[in-house]
Every structure is written in structure tokens, then in C-alpha cells.
Amino acid sequence: MGFSPLSLSQSLSFIMFLFHFHSTISSSHFCAPDQSLSLLQFKESFSINSSASGRCHHPKTESWKEGTGCCLWDGVSCDMKTGHVTALDLSCSMLYGTLHSNSTLFSLHHLQKLDLSDNDFNNSHISPRFGQFSNLTLLNLNSSVFAGQVPSEISHLSKLVSLDLSGNYDPSLEPISFAKLVRNLTELRELDLSRVNMSLVAPNSLTNLSSSLSSLSLWGCGLQGKFPGNIFLLPKLESLDMSYNNRLTGSFPSSNLSNVLSSLDLSNTRISVYLENDLISNLKSLEYMYLRNSNIIRSDLAPLGNLTQLILLDFSSNNFIGEIPSSLGNLVQLRYLKLDSNKFMGQIPDSLGSLLNLRTLSLYGNLFNGTIPSFLFALPSLQYLDLHNNNLIGNISELQHDSLVYLDLSNNHLHGPIPSSIFKQENLEVLILASNSKLTGEISSSICKLRFLRLLDLSNNSLSGSTPLCLGNFSNMLSVLHLGMNNLQGTIPSIFSKNNSLEYLNLNGNELEGKIPPSIISCTLLEVLDLGNNKIEDTFPYFLETLPKLQILVLKSNKLQGFVKGPTTYNSFSKLQIFDISDNNFSESLPTGYFNSLEAMMTWIKK
Incomplete structure (x- = not known):
């Protein structure tokens, strides 16, 4: 099938299309010369420092x-x-340096969006020129290390x-400037003005904020x-965070609440909250509720079972x-439940099953008794259990899933062996089973x-x-290893891998024999080494x-023997503050040369 030639009008249209297409593509490369120069001069006024950004690095x-x-x-x-x-x-650009008022940044007059977050502007004051x-x-x-007063020009x-303007180095906002802003x-x-000092701002002035406001965060503002x-009369308010204002008083209203409110945080305040049924009926859209360390008047949590949208x-x-209350079992959308550090008692209710x-269940620091219900270890999404x-x-039940990342069952009265399923939690980062006294059996080498x-x-x-010999060599991520006060026998693991992350090693109070392995010098990050109260036979x-x-x-209470000479290397034990080798079989007392070289210890004692 042949193609008919294009008419003149069609040809012109096609040429115009190509011209428009080419212009569009070219314009994406086009940059006004003054804009380019301003950006390059701005760049030259800062250095790149990896410590200047915390959350991310780009x-x-x-x-x-x-x-x-x-x-x-x-970024442009x-x-x-x-x-x-x-x-x-x-x-997250790792910018470090001072942002001066004469910065070429302020010549970019056409800016509609400006994000300088997560850098280090070295206690620069927020320039009034931002108002231009x-x-x-x-x-x-x-989080960009700005300081000083927030200029009233921001209100322009x-x-x-x-x-x-949150997360900076103690900036402040005066009442007059806040009134202009409002x-x-x-x-x-x-x-978000979190951690901006607003101690002189009257809380009631917040009610004059824009009726378009959907998110207000003022945590730690003094x-x-x-x-x-009546801040809840703002019709579109979805998220309110006023936590860590411990001089904020009054009471939380039970009516006239925003029916779109989805997140509420009044933690660490003195605001009285009455958990009445009528309050709960006004918070049907609530998904996130933080009332940690708050002034909650009614201690019955049963009405919370009506907040079925809670996450x-x-x-x-x-x-x-x-x-x-068993009514918490109604919260089937719940992903995070934290009720720790209270006085809950009785058994953990079956309704939580x-x-x-x-994903997170934190019930530590209460008075729960009875056994740990097996349904907890059957929750399919649980990652954090404390x-x-x-x-x-x-006994500790066998885990039915391998989703756990954090498990802390310490300081209870559990007994029996550690279930083998714990050692199959492939993503486990923290395992704390300390101080149960009656946990028995051996530590499986599967732990490695x-x-x-x-x-x-x-x-x-x-x-x-x-002690599983692989413990010194199985994970370069392990920073804390505490097996003290058990009945472990045998020897200390002989091989500690290079580039390991071990900072704390405690094997005190066992029946370990043999020698102290020289490969411990591979633990270059080690801050605490406690091998006391064992049966180690070695020289110093x-x-x-x-x-x-x-x-x-x-190293106290072992069978160490021989002479203890003075320091054998330059800068010996340069950071040592506590040194205990008592109750051994050394032939002589510790030479004064050691005491003279332990500068960190002497500094610590003077404190």
C-alpha cells in the first residue's frame, strides 16, 4: 500500500510540530545565566561534610x-x-557552612519551593531575606542547625x-512575629514549629491559624x-502534635472535635484527658493516638475499643x-500497641490474639502474671515484642513465624529451655532473655x-x-554479647573475626577455663571486657x-598467675577507667608504672 504525499498545510503543521517538540526538549536544558551563576556562587559558599546530614546523604x-x-x-x-x-x-545534601543574608540564594526571586532540610548551617540566623x-x-x-529569632518577615x-522550621538549634519565635504569621x-x-522556643506565645492564639490547616506540630516548644x-474548630485539622510541652495544662474537650482528626499526640503534657464514651464517639477517624506520660483521668480503657480505625x-x-480490657481486641487495624510502664495486672488477655x-507490642514494666500466651508467638506480623x-x-512457647526483629522477655520468672524457633528468626536484631534465673539448657550453635x-x-x-565457639566469629553486626552469671563451661571462643562490631563482652560468673584468646585484639571497638569469676588459667x-x-x-577471681610488668606499649590502656585483676595468683603487686600510665582512669577518678 503506497503513501500519498503530504499537502502543503500538512507539511507546515508537521514542521511546526517538530519545531515545538525541539523547543520543548531544548528548554529543559535552558537555564537563565543569572540563575546558573547564583547557584554556583551559592554552592561555593559551603563545603560538603558527611556529618552535616543525619537522615540521608545525597x-x-x-x-x-x-x-x-x-x-x-x-535538586533544581x-x-x-x-x-x-x-x-x-x-x-540531605551534606552542606556545611554559614548561610549569610548576602547569599546569592536570595537572588532566585522566582522560587516557589525551597527545601534546605537536614544540612548544617552552623547556627546561622534565619535571614529576614527569606521573606522576599x-x-x-x-x-x-x-534539622539544619539554624538558631536565633525567627524573623517576622517570614509572615510576608x-x-x-x-x-x-522544626528540629533546629533553639530558635525562638516572639509573640508579635507569631501574630503576624497567623x-x-x-x-x-x-x-511544623517543633523545638522552636514559643514560651512567650499564648496558646490561645493558635486558634487563629488558617482554616485550611490540616497538620500542626508544636512538640517541645515550651x-x-x-x-x-477550641483549636479543634479548625475544620480541616487532621494531625495535632503538642507533645513535650510539660507546662501545658487545661483539659481535652469531649465535644466540638474535628471529625477528620486522624493523629493526636499530647504525650508529656499536663492536659487532662477524660476517656469518656462521648469523647470516643467524636474521634471516629483517629488512626494515631499518643498519650504517653499524660494526665489521663479515667483509667478504664474499655471505650477505646470503639476507635476501630486506630493503627x-x-x-x-x-x-x-x-x-x-478485652475490647482492645476490636482494634483489628492496630499495628502498634504500647502500654508499658503502667500497673496492668492479671494475664495478658486472649482478645489481643x-x-x-x-507489628509492635510493648507491655514491659507492668504487673502481668501467668504464662506468656502462645497466641502472641502466632501473630503473623509481629516484629517487636517487649x-x-x-x-x-x-516456658517460652515455640514461635510460629519468623518475623521477629526484637524480643525482650528479661526480668521475669520464666523457666525451661530456650525454644529452638528463636534461633530461626532470620531477621532478629535484639534478643534479651536475661534475669529469668530458671532458664536452663544449652545455647544452641544455631544462634550463630x-x-x-x-x-x-x-x-x-x-x-x-x-559457649558456642562460633560466637566470636559469626556476625560482624553484633555489638553486645552478655552471657554472664550462668553455668557455662569450656573455653572462651578462640577466634574473634576482624572488622567485628563488638563493643561489650561479658562472660563473668561462669566456669570457663583455658586462656584468654589473643584474637580479642581484633575487637577494636571493644569498650567493656568482663571475664571475672571464672576459672581461666593464664598469664596477664x-x-x-x-x-x-x-x-x-x-579479670578478677580467676587463676591468672605470673608477674605483671609495667606497660609494654606506648599509650597502653589509653582509655581505661576501671581495672580489676584482684583475687588471682599473681606473684607481685601491680607495678606503679601501670598507674602512672592510666591517664583516663585518673581523669575519671577526679571527676
């Missing part, structure tokens, strides 16, 4: 090269027609939809006085007394298959058998002198 300005279109640079967005820079995202960005809809200076940014920023939907209950519930560090989406410091008894384990504490139990381990971070060394 040195975006390294892609900024002279001679290339700035609109293609990392432009207007396709004019080449003006309209958005600058330099979050009249088109700005987003300003994020979170009347188009702002999102403002985040009056002029009528488009605000998100406002607010004091009466909680403004997170944190009522820890309060003064609840009695049993957990219906929380199949639960039941330490209760009165739980009985837990390649992500960072902390292992099985101390103060009745475990027997030999001079090789430990070279451990650069060792602060505590306990």
Missing part, C-alpha cells in the same frame, strides 16, 4: 558544573519557558502552604498555660491499674545463624554446656593494652 550540589544547564542539575527545577529556577530541593520569596508555597528548614510569605499565612495547610480546646495506640508511662496486623519486667512464669543480631543478652540464668594478657577504646577491664 550531595546534590556535586552535579552542579559550569557550562551545563542548571535546569538539569540535581525550572520554568520550562523562562529558565527561571522555581524549586530547589537540597535536603513572594511566590514561595513551601519552605522547609527542618502569604502563599505558603507548607512551613517547617494573620498573613492564610493558605497554610502544614505548619508552650505554657491552658490548652486551647497506633501509645498509653505508656501512665498510671493505669487493673486488667487490659485477634490483632493480626500487630514483655520485660513483669511477673510472667512458665542470626546474621543480623546486634545485641544478645542471656545473662543471669541457669544455662549450661559450652598484655595484648589487651592495644585495644584503643577499652574503658572497663575485669
